[in-house]
Amino acid sequence: MSTKEGDIFITKLERDFYGAFKVIKKGKSFFDEMDGDLLMIAVLNYIEKEKPEISDDRLNEVLCCDRFFSSNEHCINFFTDNPKYNRLNEYEYLGNKPMTDFEKEIEFKLGDGRSGEKGGFPLSGVIEPHIGNNAFLEWRWNNEKEEFQKEVEIQNEKSRIAREEYRKRSMKPKKMLEDSLFWEVVNKIDWTKEEDEDEDEDRMNFAIEFLSKKKVSEIKQFQENLSYKLYQLDTKEHAKNIGEDSYKEDDSYFSADNFLYVRCCVIANGKGYFKSVLKSPKEMPKDGDFEPLLYIAEKAYEKRMNRELEYETGCDYETFSNTKGWE
Numbered sequence: 001m002s003t004k005e006g007d008i009f010i011t012k013l014e015r016d017f018y019g020a021f022k023v024i025k026k027g028k029s030f031f032d033e034m035d036g037d038l039l040m041i042a043v044l045n046y047i048e049k050e051k052p053e054i055s056d057d058r059l060n061e062v063l064c065c066d067r068f069f070s071s072n073e074h075c076i077n078f079f080t081d082n083p084k085y086n087r088l089n090e091y092e093y094l095g096n097k098p099m100t101d102f103e104k105e106i107e108f109k110l111g112d113g114r115s116g117e118k119g120g121f122p123l124s125g126v127i128e129p130h131i132g133n134n135a136f137l138e139w140r141w142n143n144e145k146e147e148f149q150k151e152v153e154i155q156n157e158k159s160r161i162a163r164e165e166y167r168k169r170s171m172k173p174k175k176m177l178e179d180s181l182f183w184e185v186v187n188k189i190d191w192t193k194e195e196d197e198d199e200d201e202d203r204m205n206f207a208i209e210f211l212s213k214k215k216v217s218e219i220k221q222f223q224e225n226l227s228y229k230l231y232q233l234d235t236k237e238h239a240k241n242i243g244e245d246s247y248k249e250d251d252s253y254f255s256a257d258n259f260l261y262v263r264c265c266v267i268a269n270g271k272g273y274f275k276s277v278l279k280s281p282k283e284m285p286k287d288g289d290f291e292p293l294l295y296i297a298e299k300a301y302e303k304r305m306n307r308e309l310e311y312e313t314g315c316d317y318e319t320f321s322n323t324k325g326w327e
Contacts, residue, residue, distance in 0.1 A: 003039060003081060006099055008059060009091040010051055011132035017139070018051050019132035020044045020059060020094065024103045026081065030110050030123075036082035040108060040121065043075040047135040054095040062102065063134055067141035068152070075134045077124040078110060087127045168323050173228040174314040177221035183271045185211050185222060185296070204292050204299070211300035219304065220311050223297035226267065230317035232278055233263040235325030243286035256319035261289035263317075268293045 007023045025040035045061035046052050052059060063075040080086050111120035140148040176182070188207035211219060239247035239254070242262045247254045266277045268290040277283045294317075301309035320326055 003088060004096060006096040008044070008054070008094045008097055009088065010094050011091060013047065013133055013136040015136070016049060017047050017136055018049070019135040020046045020052050021132050022059070022062075022097070022103075024062075024076070024099065024106060025108045027108045029080075036080055038123075039079045039081050039086070040106070041077055041079050041127075041131075042103070043132050043134050045135070047139050051092075052094065054097065059094075059097060060100050063138060065134060065138055067138060067148075076106070076121045078121060079124055079127050085126050087129075090129075091127075168316065168321050171231065171315045171321065173231075174224050175221055176225040176228060177218055179225070179271075181214075181218070182222060182225045186268065186270060186293075189268055189293075201292050204296055208296055208299045208303065211296060212303040214300075216301070216305065219297050219301050219309070222300075223309075223311060224313050226293070226297065227313040227317045228315050229267050229274065230260065230263050231315040231322050233266060234259075234317070234319060234322035235281065236327075237281040238263070238277070238284050238325075239319075241281050241284040241286075243288075245287070258289065259319045260294075260317065261291040264293040265290040 003023055003026065005023055005026050008020055009022075011019045011021060013019045021041050021043050023039050024042045026037055027040075029036065029038045042062040044059050045063045046056060046058040065073045065075055083089065107120075109120040111122050137148075177185075185207055188210045190203045190206050211222060214222075236247060239259050242259060245255060245258055247259070262285060265285050265288045267274050269285075273283075298309045301307075315321070
C-alpha cells in the first residue's frame with residue numbers, strides 16, 4: 001500500500017498491551033544516497049490490553065515522554081518510506097485520521113547530528129519491531145516507577161561491567177611518546193626535596209613545567225606511555241611483592257589504589273629500575289608509593305591550555321585491568 005500522512009498502525013507491546021503510531025509527515029530525504037522519501041512517525045498516547053478503535057480520542061495525541069532524562073519530549077522519529085526497509089507491511093493498518101493542529105505545526109526537520117537536538121527529530125531509518133514501546137515504558141514510569149527504575153539501574157550496571165570487561169580484554173595502547181623523551185620527563189622529578197608526603201607534589205614541578213612546553217599531542221602521548229607502563233606492571237606477581245600490603249591468595253584485604261601508587265613509584269625511579277622490576281616482580285618497592293606521577297600529564301596540559309585534559313588512554317592503569325596479568 002502507498003503510505004499517506006494520517007495513516008495509523010497498531011503495534012503489539014510488552015505484556016500483551018497494544019499501542020499505535022501515526023505517519024504525520026512525508027517528505028524528501030535529507031540524504032542523496034537514500035532511496036525514497038522519509039516518513040515522520042509519531043508514537044500515539046494509546047496503551048491498552050485491547051486494540052484501539054479509530055474513533056479513540058487518544059489517537060489524536062502524540063506521546064510525550066517524561067521518564068528518566070526525558071522532559072516533555074514528543075516521541076517522533078524519521079524513518080525511510082522505502083518498503084524494502086521500513087517493514088510497515090508487518091503492522092496492522094487501523095485507518096487514516098486527519099492531522100491535528102499540533103501535528104500540522106511540527107516542522108519536518110532533522111535533529112543535529114541525527115540525534116534529535118536543536119529543534120529537530122532523530123533519524124531511525126528502519127522501523128523495528130519494538131516501535132511504539134515508548135508508550136509501554138511511559139506506562140511503567142507512571143504505574144511502576146520504583147520497580148522500573150531499579151530494573152534499569154541493574155541493567156545499566158550489567159552493561160557497564162560488560163563494556164569494562166570487553167575493554168580490558170581488548171586493551172591496546174594508542175600512539176605513545178617516544179621512550180627516550182618519556183624518561184627525560186620522568187628524570188625531571190626533583191628528588192632533592194625532603195622525603196615527605198607533603199613534598200611529593202613539589203618534586204613534580206620541574207617535570208610538569210618541562211612537559212607543559214611540549215606539543216599538546218606529546219602531552220597526551222606521555223599519558224599513553226605512562227598508562228601502558230603502569231598496565232604492564234599490573235600483575236598478580238608484582239602485587240605479591242610490595243611489602244606489608246602485598247596481595248595474598250586468600251580473603252585478606254588488598255588495596256587496589258595502593259598497588260597503583262606503588263607501580264607509580266617504580267616508574268618514577270627511572271628507566272633502569274622499571275625494566276628490572278618488570279622482569280623481576282620480587283624487586284618491587286616495599287611499602288613505597290608515588291601517587292603524584294599519575295597527574296603529571298593533566299597538570300602539564302592545564303598549564304599549557306588553561307583547561308582540563310579530556311583524554312582516554314588505550315590501556316587502563318587501574319588495578320586488575322591487565323586481566324592476563326592476573327590469571
